Amino acid sequence: MTFSWKPTRREFLGGTAAVAGAAAVGVAPFASAFGASYPDRNLKVIIPTREGGGADRNFRAFSGIWKKYLKTKFEPRFYPGASGRVGYEVYMGKNEPDAYSLIFGNMGPELLNWVVKEPESFKVSDYLYFGRVDTDPGCVFVGRKSKFTSIDQIVAEAKKRTLTVGTSRMAHPAxxxxxxxxxxxxxxxxxxxxxxxxxxxxxxxxGEVDLSVLTSGTVAAKRKSVRTLLVFDDKNKLGERLDNAPTINDHFGTDLPPMLSSRAFGIHKAAVDKYPDRFAVLQATFKKVFTDPDFKAAVKKAKGNWEYINYGGVEECAAYSKSIMKIGARYKSLLSGKS
Amino acid sequence: MTDVPSNPAPAKSRAEIEKQPRGGELVIPGAAIAFSLYYFSTILDSPWTAQVSAFFIGAVLILLSLVFMVRTWIELQRGKASLRFTSLVNRTDLSSGRLGLFAITLGYILLIDWAGFTITTYFFLFFSMLLLNRGRKAGFAAALSAIMALGGYALFILAFDTRFPEGPFEIFMKAALNNGG
Amino acid sequence: MEADLGFLIGLFGHTLTFWWVIIPTIFLGLVVGAIPGFSAANTIIILLPLTLAMDVEVGLIFMVSLYCSSRMGAGIPAILVNIPGTAGAAATPLDGYPMTKQGRSQQALSMSFVASAFGGLLTTILAIIAMPVLAEVGYYMHSVEMIVVMLFGISLIASIAARDMLKGLIAGFLGLMIGSIGTDVVYATPRGTMGFLELYDGVPLIPALVGLFAVSEAFIIIEKKSIVTDEGREIMAAPSWAATFEGAAIAFRHWWHITWNSIIGLIIGVIPGAGASIASFVAYQQSRTYSKTPHLYGTGHPEGLIAPESANNGVTSGTLIPLLILGIPGGATAAIMLIVLQYHGVNFGPSLFFDQPELAYGVFTAMAITYLLMIFTILPLSRYMSRVTLVSTTYMAPMIIAFTLVGSFVSREYMFDMYLGLVFGVIGYIARRTNYHVAAILIGVILGPLLETYFLRALKKSEGDLMVLFSSSLGNILWLVLIASLLMPMVLGFRRRRAVANTQAGT
Known part of the structure; x- marks a missing residue:
């Protein structure tokens, strides 16, 4: 029964992104090497999902470390709605392209949104992802009490009758x-x-649905209530935590590219063009986070899967965008409900 | 709000005065029909999942509203009702300060973005209390408004860190607190 | 999942030593619950740095007491000024506010405190005993069954509308139509949003609540000097403790009512996705249907106040059950608790009861103690809180408008929501002036999107076959109960009229 906190109100409210960054003590003299004073104020980050969701947790773990290299604080703002469309419209429409605001999205589902329906007030090429944080493959799972114990049983049953599959949203890699x-x-x-x-x-x-599909990181966290049966990746990187489920390509001899959800930071294209020096600071400091031991500790502490943490820069993100939009186009009618 | 029909000349037959003024009651069904039709126009070429529930609810709403209009029309025919709007808007709305209060409220929302939470709330409270009190007890209203606005500032902005629009007062306080802390 | 009595009593005593956390939290909870726009969920988020820094035990007790007390706090403005603090208290003013107008706000408050606290306490104890059984409820309540539960809540529109059925239904369906604004849940196509991005996620409830109840009310009350009638002011002129005791006594006399309605709340709370607003509407409707005096509902009838207040506190313990047993939060507050506790290394699921029983059961002992302490801390306040209603409307109306509009901003921090609060204020004002029931509109706005979600889910599962609605045996039983509860008032009314006719014929 001890009060382990004694800071003033301002101190603990000041750093709302404190979940994982509490350990950020040593400040590396890095950002100043670029000479320019950027950033001289807080960075606003638009998150197109609900507060308290997976993106929130992921963001807090990452930004808690990034802030010590960037020497500024992050202010997350949550704009959920319409499968993430609202957040992007707000970011593109209501924030100056000055590299003081970023968007932290889930590239997979959110790019599939644009496949289904173009954004309203901007073009997809008006922003770009420059910092991939993780790659989290989709998986197939059932409840622990389900009668299905293998993917073969599911396929056999689904040949006889249509099975219902729960998913987070229609336009989703899983x-x-x-x-x-x-x-x-x-x-x-x-x-x-x-x-x-x-x-x-x-x-x-x-048992509302026969089975569900979802990003496997979330599923692994619930492994006591669910059983994973198949992973949409080249390898089951979490092994035991996903019940040693086989991958689709191994098991069925298919050649599906990994169906990844991938959280990444994005920025206005106009900001990149106008402030290349600021963009360079962002890129360089972003990359530093991945080799910081505190980051690994923060991910573990937030019950994340370190195996899925996967640095990616502008090129990796662009390659991913291209491939997901290509495969999304093939399933457009099924995902949009229009034939 | 609805247009106020200028009240006709005072000389009216007794029967006319006792008629139920149904005009105001038609506002909601009228708006309901208009809104439903607008809503339908937004989902005409949407997938069925977007339509099924809304078409059902909208159709029932339109039907109910039409039935109400027919009921009112029958009352009109029988001379039991009139189309006046007195149940919704009448002279007491002006004398009670209701229309004035509405104008001040609208001003409050329009200005808060620009002058910040604390100052705008203070002036809103002060002017509306003054209006409702017909100019009396101005000192008390000023003091109460100040306490409320500052209390709101302390609760919403200082304690709960709510991101209200900032105005001169908030910016000044932020600078003062940062220097002091 | 077994815990012997000795263990529970020991845990109870241990939790009691945390009174110094619980009592201040109760007051914080009352404040945040009473301000529309704030809730236990967003308070925990705001105080996240604090909660995370706390010791896991203190943090848990803090969150649980905040949750319980904010639920109770939401009823206070609902009774005193006709403004429910959260959607969960939306059925409270139906009978609570008429009591205030009659000068019986002190009784109403103490009645609601007793009903809330005992409803909460009782369901907490029930939850401890029946946890394994209750955890199963979620396995049976799927979309089809939930459609019927929603219809139970929505059928309240018809009873509210009893005086002029046509206008009541127009108000209810207008609410349902407004509630349909936003993207559809399957393909995310925007509908009826008038181009406003802020409406893509549906109509936010707080501005609707604030506008329909508070802002419109403020514009109505300025006609009179006080919201309390002249007779009511006379009654309140001599303040005494007697009114508090009277209210408490009335509540205790309705102990069966509290029990029954809090159990309704508990069961609805266990179902993932359902929540306090549904529970209180369903409870109010059930209470009225089976009442001997249904005609008194809406006029300041104690039963009409006790039912929703005991139900929404029953929900509080209910929502934590799926969280603890399945690791699936039953509502927003539970979801945030999950995040905080996971950060502290707590693993949810059935094993929690073996690994850390003091934590799993500790949630419920903390809840029980909060409710117990609340009775002693809040009940005396009813005497002073009720004086608020004597403040002249000259000062009250501007303050209501300012602080509730501010509240509509707080929940999402969109300026748009303040405008929306005012728009709903205008709708509510027109409705009040022309005798359309604002509560009927609000029920539609709250339950409409939920009903649509379950309905579409069921239809999508059956690939468009409407017969899916009658495809489950539990669902069919619920349908029959629903039909019975709709017919019951008619049958009872008919029998009463016949009885009256017989007596008259006999004399």
Whole structure:
């Protein structure tokens, strides 16, 4: 029964992003090497999902370390709605392209949004992702009490009758994964969007749906209530934590590229063109975070999966964007409900 | 709000005065029909999932509103009702300060973005209390408004860190607190 | 999942030593609960740095007491000034506010405190005992069953509308239509948003609540000097403790009512996704249906106040059950608690009861103690809180408008939401002046999107076959209960009329 906190109110409210960054003590004399005074104020980060969700946790862990290299604080702002569209519209429409505001999104589902329907007030090429934080493959799972114990049982059953599949949203890499599996095996799946990871897990556990698909990082965190049966990646990197489930390509001899959700920071294209020096500071400091031992500790502390942390710069992000939009286009009618 | 029909000449037959003024009651059904039709126009070429529930609810709403209009029309025919809007808007709205208060409220929202939370809230409270009190007890209103606005500042901005629009007062206080702390 | 009595009593005693956390938190919870726009969930988020820095035990007790007390706090402005602090208290003013107008706000407050605290306490104890059974509820309540539960809540529109059915239904369906604004849940197509991005995620509830109840009310009350009638002012002229005791006594006399409605809340709370607003509407509706005096509802009837208040506190313990047992939070506050506790290394799921039973059961002992302490800390306040209603409307109306509009900004921090609060204020004002029931509109706005979500989910699962609505046996039982509860008032009314006719014929 001890009061382990004694800071003033201002101090602890000042650093809202304190979850993981509490340990940020040693400040590296890095950003000043670029001479310019950027950044001389807080950086605003638009997050197009709800506060308290997976993106929030991921962001706090990352920004807690990044801030010590960038020597500034991050102010997260949450704009959920319409599968992330609202956040992007707000970022592009209401924030100056001056490199003082960033967007922290989930590249996979959010790029698939644009495949289904173009953004309203800007073009997809008006912003670019420059900092990939992780790559988290989709997976197929059922509740612990489900009668299905292997993916083969599911495919066999789905050839007889259409199985319902819970998904976080229609336009999601994991949804594409299960549609692809159906196409290759002749199994019939009916996607049921359950809005968000929390409800998707709940749907499978309570039996609302026969099975669910979701990013495997979230599923691994719930492994006591669920059983993972298939991973949409080249390798099951989490092994035991995903019940040693096989990968789709190994098990079915297919050649599906990894169906990844991938959290990344994005920025206005106009800001990159106008302030190349600022953009360089962002890129360089961003990369530093991945080799910082505090970051690994922060990810572990937030119950994240270190195996999925995967640095990527502008090129990696662009390559990913291209491939996900290409495969998304193939499934456009199924994802948009229009034939 | 709705247009106020200028009240007709005072000389009116007794029967006319006792008629139910149904004009105001038609505002909600009218708006409901208009809104439903607008809503339908936004989902005409949407997937069925976007349509099914809204078309059902909208259709029932339009139907109910039309039934209400027919009911009112029958009352009109029987001379039991009139189309006056007195139940919604009448002279007491002006004398009670209601329209004035509405104008001040609208001003409050328009100005808060520009002059910040604390100052705008202070002036809103002060002027509306003054209006409702017909200019009396101005000193008390000023003091109460100040306490409320500063209390709101302390609670919402200092204690809960809410991101209200900042004005001169908030910017000054921030600088003062930062220097002091 | 077994815990013997000795263990529980020991834990109870241990939790009691944290009174120094619980009592200040109760007051914080009352304040944040009473301000529309604030809730336990966003307070925990705001205080996250503090909560995370706390010792896990202190943090847990803090969050649980904040959760319980904010729920109770939301009822206070609902009773005193007709402004529910959260959507969960939206059914509270139906009978609470008429009592205030009659000068019985002190009774109403103490009644609601007793109902809340005992409803909460009782369901907490039930939760400890029946945890394994209750955890199963979620396995049976799927989209089809939830559609029927939603319809139970929505059928309240029809009872509210009893005086003029047509206008009541127009108000309710207008609410449902307004509630349909936003992107559809399957393909995220924007609908009826008038081009406002801020409406893509649906109509935010706080501005709707604030506008329909508070702002419109403020514009109405300025006609009179006080919201309390002249007779009511006379009653309140001599303040005494008697009114507090009277209210508490009325509540205790309705102990069965509290029990029944808090259990409704508990069960609805256990279902993931359902919440306090549904529970209080369903409770109010059920209470009215089976009441001997249904005609008194809406006029300041104690049962009409006790039902929603005991139900929404029953929800509080309910939502934590799926969190503890399945690691699936039942609501927003539970979701945030999950994050905080995970940060502290707590692993949820059935194993929690073996690994850290003091934590798993500690949640409920903390809740029980909060409710117990609340009775002693809050009940005396009712005498002073009720004086608020005697403040002249000259000062009250501007303050209501300013602070509730500010509240509509707080929950999402969009300027747009303040405008929306005013727009809803205008809608509410027109509705009040022309005798459309604002509560009916609000029920539509709150429950409409939930009903649509479950409805679409069911239809998507059946690939468009409407018969899916009657495809589950539990669902069919619920349908029958729903139909029975709709027919019951008619049957009872008919029998009462016939009885009256018989007596008259006999004399």
């Amino acid at each position: 949804s594409i994964g299960i549609l692809y599996l159906g196409e290759k095996t002749g199994a019939k799946f009916n996607l049921i969007p359950l809005s968000g990871g929390k409800n998707t897990v709940a749907g499978a556990v309570t």
